[in-house]
Amino acid sequence: MVDEPRDNPYIRDPDLDFKEIGDMSKEDAKEEVEDLREAIEHHDYLYYIKNDPVISDPVYDTLFNRLATLEREFGLVEENSPTQRVGGEPLDSFETREHVREMLSLDSSEDEEEVRRFDERVRREVGEVSYSIEPKFDGFSVEVVYLEGEFDRAITRGDGMSGDDVSKNVKTIRTVPLKLNKAPELLSVRGEIYMPKSGFHELNEERLKKGKEPFANPRNAAAGTIRQLDPNIVAERPLSIFFYDILDCSQEVKTQRETFELLKSIGLRVNDLNDLVNEIDDFIDYRNEIMKMRDELEYDIDGVVAKVNDIDKREEMGKTARHPRWAFAYKFPPKISETKVRKIIVQVGRTGKLTPVALLDPVDIKGVTVSRATLHNEEIVKKLGVTNGSKVKVERAGDVIPEIEEVVEKSEGEFSMPNSCPVCGSDVVEEGKYHFCTGGISCPAQLIGSLQHFCSKAAMDIEGVGEKVARKLVEEGLIETVADVYSLTKDDLVELEKFGEKSADNLLGQIEESRETDLASFIYALGIRHVGRERARLLAENFSLQELENAEKEELEQIEDLGPEVSASIYSFFRNENNIQTLNRLKDAVGEFERLKVGDEFEGVKMVFTGSVRGYTRDELKELMEDHGADVTSSVSNETDFLISGEKPGSTKLEKAEELDIEILSVDEFEKKFLNKIT
Incomplete structure (x- = not known):
């Protein structure tokens, strides 16, 4: 257990009545900063590692903000201060660095006989042994080095001899201490970075809402995050770590059990499912028990590991070119077909259609990891009986699209589609088996598709805004509604990847010309449900834009080819508050419109x-x-x-x-x- 700092006023019941900055000397500030750093590191340990906080979140935030203020006002910022976990400037690339000691992979098998053969070989070579046993984490392996108790660097496993320096990214992980308690002068430890299952599903939910592809599994999500060149992105994502091996240490450690004890005592997070056994049968039993628990754990594991406990005997056994001869991983068989529904979310597509999607505990199906399955519509969800927490059988329809075939074990509750759009809050309308968001041009989930449609030739005829450009404009935050097209500047565009000055000038010229469009094209560009080019022309012939905005359903229904369903869609569009705001901005940009003047020169031809x-x-x-x-x-x-x-x-x-x-x-x-x- 990490010792509680003594004589630190910010550990228990901290006094938040701080001295005024203007009344402090730099020496006063330095003393308070040291206390605050020590206290915040300790509170991070209690919260993120021990799960036993002693202060409230608001109190923690007050201490953290006080530290940040003092560091800024007195020029006391240090690299390993808790305030430096929040990210930083993006990197151009990662530097390659050698490991203190090589990081080997493990020999492994799903076959019990292979495990027994490993045990026989160990005992034949070094005699009687005990095994330190632990879960095998399915995450992202890193070396973390501490010098004199302070975080120095973090390096990916790479080829085992060297890897990428991901120090800035790893420092953002709250379960990685920046300072250790009574640590050895040199400590190089191996850890496994992972994404908790709950955080993984929340991240995928956010990605789906933004129209992005979800991550296949937590391991891919963790690996992809750590390899981000922008530490600010890493800081926003839920990552954690378990430490489990010492690669090098200035303090002698004789066994794996001592390794765990040392790591815990200095504040490094160790998994609590590790154990010590003397017989291989006990290790096999351990594997079977842990396998039963795997779905309930908050982290992914793909097996268990047995390591010769005695370090001297390890040295005696040595290693092969790829793995140590004193350790073996007893792998779990892949999870096939059956898995658990973590949450049913509703995804809004580019046309406004709402589709229920099941976020799943990742499961292997025919060699492909599946973490979500479409449920198509409310009727199918209710027919299958799928709810949050259900155990389900999943298949890949046509070997491509994951679908839930049946519910194996039901959970309480019932799913129903929302009455308002989960993205923009607009009303949801039911059309047959499907539900649609009425937000149209104002709905962020529909924005990329709406922008493409708005700029298409038959609409505002702004050439050059295809799917790729539309996505870039939205993802870079330059477009939040289609009206933002008319606020784009040359500086905005040339900063986009692969968008030169000539392309920017051409696009701005197209945007300027689009201000002269006709009413039918403008109505079509709005993307009102059920209003294609022909109906847009029909509306433009019978209404000015202002008349159309104020038209009642009955007026619309009197127009040929506008039945109750189409009229209701048009009426709802122009009553949506978000659409009204966007429309007003568009009118400021392109002006008002009168009815389309129709000639009769070729009447009857x-x-x-x-x-x-x-x-x-x-x-x-x-x-x-x-x-x-x-x-x-x-x-x-x-x-x-x-x-x-x-x-x-x-x-x-x-x-x-x-x-x-x-x-x-x-x-x-x-x-x-x-x-x-x-x-």
């Missing part, structure tokens, strides 16, 4: 296009002709008046037109007869 017409897409021609009264269809019939034949026309339409004796116009004839009259 029915035409079909085949092939391409120079300067126009098929959609643009259709829109242009219909805006002036023509009826453009996709197939030739007895009612067709003209077939316009462009470049590379389809033979079927030409043959049908000739068969029905329909007038066929070349591009030049079409321009003379129609286009020149309206352009």
